[in-house]
Amino acid sequence: MGRKQDIREIDRIARQFGMDEEQRKEFGDYIEECKRSGDHGSKNERGDFTWSELEQKAHDFLA
């Protein structure tokens, strides 16, 4: 069962950066890949990302 709050944040960031739905989907995969490759966020012990970290990730993703 997915964590609704985290999923909602990805959706909101995607909208903020003008991603279409396919890009939003890939962005969620990209963020998970970042975590798995050791690029963890500072939000919690799970390595989730803060809002500002997600914004930076969106910049990187779209660059």
Added chain:
Amino acid sequence: MLAAIDLNGFEADSKDCLLLQAFLQQLVGQPLLAVRFSYGDELNLHFGRPQPHRSPKMAHLVRGQYILGARASRWQMLSATTAKLIRMPVNGSGPLADEWRPLTPQQVEQGDFIPSGTRVAAAESLALDSESIGLMLAFMDGSVLSIIPARSTDEVGVAEVADWELFTPHARWLRVGPGARWSCLPSRADEMSS
């Protein structure tokens, strides 16, 4: 009388479950390509032929022609091959009863609980009640995936998140829920402006 629907068509905020059922039939016969979790532990099943991601940042991973996302809904996978039931225990993140063996998302991805290449035998939307629509996928090996939307109205902003979704190779995005409503919308920006 024979009739056809256009899988490239649009549908906004529909309550027509028979039409949703018709749209879902494009999954029947598609082979499972991969089981993968995305950020927020969302379960995603990829079906059909492997396709490149649009983003060069994701060039090392393939995606399916169809992607089914369970979003934040409850789901369960009944694996016929391994005779296992995989699901979030009823008590959530509480202690597991002895009969349950904990699994990580990576173990579910790599466990081949539904072997890659297994085709979808049937796809059925489930009108669970007047407030949600679930999904049941039956596979040719006897495995079954069910998605059961969680009813939670106590969080701020929950209405933004669909109960489940399906991306199709026709540049369409089937968004189901929240509530007993669904839409079939363009998934790409170039389609939105056409």
